[in-house]
Amino acid sequence: MSERPHIRVELMSNPVYLSGARELVSSVARRLGFDDLDCSKIALAVDEALCNVIRHGYNRKTDRPIWIALWPVDEDADGNPDGIRIVIEDEAKQVDPDKMKGRELADVRPGGLGVHIIREVMDEARYERREGDGMRLTLIKRAPKPADAPRIAPGARSTRSATPSRR
Amino acid sequence: MSERPHIRVELMSNPVYLSGARELVSSVARRLGFDDLDCSKIALAVDEALCNVIRHGYNRKTDRPIWIALWPVDEDADGNPDGIRIVIEDEAKQVDPDKMKGRELADVRPGGLGVHIIREVMDEARYERREGDGMRLTLIKRAPKPADAPRIAPGARSTRSATPSRR
Amino acid sequence: MHDSDAMPINSETRDGAVILSPVGDVDMAHSPSLRSALRSAQEGKPPRLVVNLTDVRYMDSSGLATLVESMRSAKNARTSMVLCGMNPKVKAIFEIARLDQFFTVVDDLDQALTV
Amino acid sequence: MHDSDAMPINSETRDGAVILSPVGDVDMAHSPSLRSALRSAQEGKPPRLVVNLTDVRYMDSSGLATLVESMRSAKNARTSMVLCGMNPKVKAIFEIARLDQFFTVVDDLDQALTV
Ligand SMILES: Nc1ncnc2c1ncn2[C@@H]1O[C@H](COP(=O)(O)OP(=O)(O)O)[C@@H](O)[C@H]1O
Ligand SMILES: Nc1ncnc2c1ncn2[C@@H]1O[C@H](COP(=O)(O)OP(=O)(O)O)[C@@H](O)[C@H]1O
Numbered sequence: 001m002s003e004r005p006h007i008r009v010e011l012m013s014n015p016v017y018l019s020g021a022r023e024l025v026s027s028v029a030r031r032l033g034f035d036d037l038d039c040s041k042i043a044l045a046v047d048e049a050l051c052n053v054i055r056h057g058y059n060r061k062t063d064r065p066i067w068i069a070l071w072p073v074d075e076d077a078d079g080n081p082d083g084i085r086i087v088i089e090d091e092a093k094q095v096d097p098d099k100m101k102g103r104e105l106a107d108v109r110p111g112g113l114g115v116h117i118i119r120e121v122m123d124e125a126r127y128e129r130r131e132g133d134g135m136r137l138t139l140i141k142r143a144p145k146p147a148d149a150p151r152i153a154p155g156a157r158s159t160r161s162a163t164p165s166r167r
Numbered sequence: 168m169s170e171r172p173h174i175r176v177e178l179m180s181n182p183v184y185l186s187g188a189r190e191l192v193s194s195v196a197r198r199l200g201f202d203d204l205d206c207s208k209i210a211l212a213v214d215e216a217l218c219n220v221i222r223h224g225y226n227r228k229t230d231r232p233i234w235i236a237l238w239p240v241d242e243d244a245d246g247n248p249d250g251i252r253i254v255i256e257d258e259a260k261q262v263d264p265d266k267m268k269g270r271e272l273a274d275v276r277p278g279g280l281g282v283h284i285i286r287e288v289m290d291e292a293r294y295e296r297r298e299g300d301g302m303r304l305t306l307i308k309r310a311p312k313p314a315d316a317p318r319i320a321p322g323a324r325s326t327r328s329a330t331p332s333r334r
Numbered sequence: 335m336h337d338s339d340a341m342p343i344n345s346e347t348r349d350g351a352v353i354l355s356p357v358g359d360v361d362m363a364h365s366p367s368l369r370s371a372l373r374s375a376q377e378g379k380p381p382r383l384v385v386n387l388t389d390v391r392y393m394d395s396s397g398l399a400t401l402v403e404s405m406r407s408a409k410n411a412r413t414s415m416v417l418c419g420m421n422p423k424v425k426a427i428f429e430i431a432r433l434d435q436f437f438t439v440v441d442d443l444d445q446a447l448t449v
Numbered sequence: 450m451h452d453s454d455a456m457p458i459n460s461e462t463r464d465g466a467v468i469l470s471p472v473g474d475v476d477m478a479h480s481p482s483l484r485s486a487l488r489s490a491q492e493g494k495p496p497r498l499v500v501n502l503t504d505v506r507y508m509d510s511s512g513l514a515t516l517v518e519s520m521r522s523a524k525n526a527r528t529s530m531v532l533c534g535m536n537p538k539v540k541a542i543f544e545i546a547r548l549d550q551f552f553t554v555v556d557d558l559d560q561a562l563t564v
Contacts, residue, residue, distance in 0.1 A: 004179075006179045006184065007176065008177040009177075009191070010172075010174070010176075012171075015361065016363050017174055017195065018363060019194045019195075019198060020190075020194040020195040020198070021191070022194075023190035024176070024194075026190070027186045027187040028187040031184070031478075037422060040423040040426070041423075041430075043392075044427060047361060047394045048394060051396060105431070105432045108433070109406075110398075110400070111395075111399045113395040113399070116431065117431065121430065182476065182477040183478050185478060186478070189507070198363075203538075204538060204541060208545075210507075211509060214476060214509045215510055218511060273547075275551050276521075278510075280514070280546045284542070284546065288545065
């Protein structure tokens with residue numbers, strides 16, 4: 001898990017660069033085997049996380065650093081990646097990871113959706129304080145197995161869904 | 168020129184990640200005011216430079232680092248960026264910058280086109296040895312002035328084209 | 335070079351209905367443009383406000399927030415607000431946020447004008 | 450998960466002409482797929498080989514090199530090789546490399562079969 005990321009991006013906390021980050025993430029997810037709609041959802045989750053860093057972490061300052069690192073998740077028996085792992089880090093003030101939550105979905109008003117979206121789209125989403133300063137968000141999404149070539153037994157699939165996917 | 172890049176990407180020298188790098192560069196160029204065709208050409212130039220690093224610099228090893236850094240070129244009077252600067256660096260063996268050239272275009276055969284494409288697409292392309300190890304390629308492309316709002320006098324434009332753009 | 339933070343938004347009035355058609359990605363960089371276009375469209379308290387998303391490739395929660403805010407003003411002003419032309423990627427975010435029921439969503443502009 | 454280094458390439462024979470239609474980006478990761486598809490298509494020395502680029506969004510010099518190599522074999526085998534369906538971005542790279550004259554390039558598949 002600590003090996004070097006396959007791609008690491010450092011970007012300034014300016015919303016102008018969100019589209020670049022999305023396109024990169026989406027394109028890497030595509031090459032890791034996700035379909036178009038999933039790629040777009042993964043890019044959305046990353047976008048929401050970056051917006052939150054810019055808005056809440058950096059109070060909309062546009063010249064602070066944000067890091068995005070991408071890895072393929074451990075490969076299956078055929079050497080194909082089994083998903084994508086994305087780590088987003090900042091140097092902003094540290095906050096209680098338990099405070100990262102949005103409004104009740106039923107109470108419709110502007111805002112309060114980002115964290116829901118992140119948790120809904122990804123299989124795992126974990127906030128933590130970095131050593132030193134700043135926050136770290138670790139996101140994992142597993143690849144759907146192709147319908148035409150099921151490689152795992154139903155048992156294996158249920159083991160997988162035993163991983164806590166929302167919290 | 169030495170201030171922090173607005174975006175910096177470190178990627179592994181695996182052709183699988185070229186599309187991600189292209190999409191990022193293209194999308195940032197779009198936000199800096201280039202039109203679709205120019206964005207695609209800028210992404211092409213970067214792609215060619217990355218392929219050369221993978222092929223010639225790293226002999227197709229897929230786990231070596233490549234860095235891409237992006238800046239807006241100094242802003243005009245209205246605070247709008249005036250182009251894009253892209254720096255590509257590697258840790259590969261150092262070679263004579265004068266050796267970076269392709270075949271004669273008239274002598275058609277497979278290969279030998281990458282450096283031509285890079286020089287044709289960009290306004291500036293400069294190879295140099297890095298301090299320590301590896302090579303650095305600095306690319307600049309100036310933004311076209313919108314036809315409906317010419318901001319520079321013809322004299323200024325000809326000063327610009329006096330910059331050696333091909334060598 | 336053009337202002338890269340503004341997004342193009344076409345505006346048109348047809349039989350009293352105002353139709354706004356943003357073009358591009360409605361993200362944190364661009365939703366302020368959409369917000370001010372919606373606000374000025376709503377100043378005249380039109381009977382109907384159509385947001386035509388046919389040329390929107392992508393939307394994030396800042397776009398959703400803008401539309402939720404606008405929907406609330408529309409309700410107060412008795413403007414019937416209708417969304418149309420969502421591609422599957424845009425539709426997905428409304429579903430994830432459980433907002434597909436909150437808005438009136440139809441397939442195309444013709445339906446949006448007659449629904 | 451599918452093999453992410455292979456690119457889909459549709460192949461079809463019409464009136465003796467072999468039509469290859471790659472789908473996606475022909476870059477350093479994908480041009481080996483195109484290369485082997487071209488080679489096997491050329492094994493039968495067809496009278497005509499059409500490379501239909503309608504679904505190619507992007508091509509770099511590794512794609513060009515593959516096509517140049519294939520054009521040379523085609524000349525040796527007296528196969529008439531024709532390219533069609535280039536979008537403006539793909540066309541731009543042929544022009545930058547001054548290869549637009551080297552190949553027979555037509556607009557669409559119909560022309561490619563009759564030219
Ligand atoms: N990166 C972050 N840094 C600090 N606080 C955050 C961060 N991300 C989320 N939060 C907290 O979680 C809350 C919910 O976030 P979100 O669901 O995206 O809604 P919104 O951003 O609209 O408030 C935020 O209001 C904020 O208090
Ligand atoms: N990053 C690089 N590292 C080392 N040599 C390079 C690099 N880029 C280009 N070259 C040299 O320049 C030559 C021309 O490159 P190019 O025009 O891309 O054609 P090709 O790569 O097909 O040979 C290469 O053959 C190589 O000798």
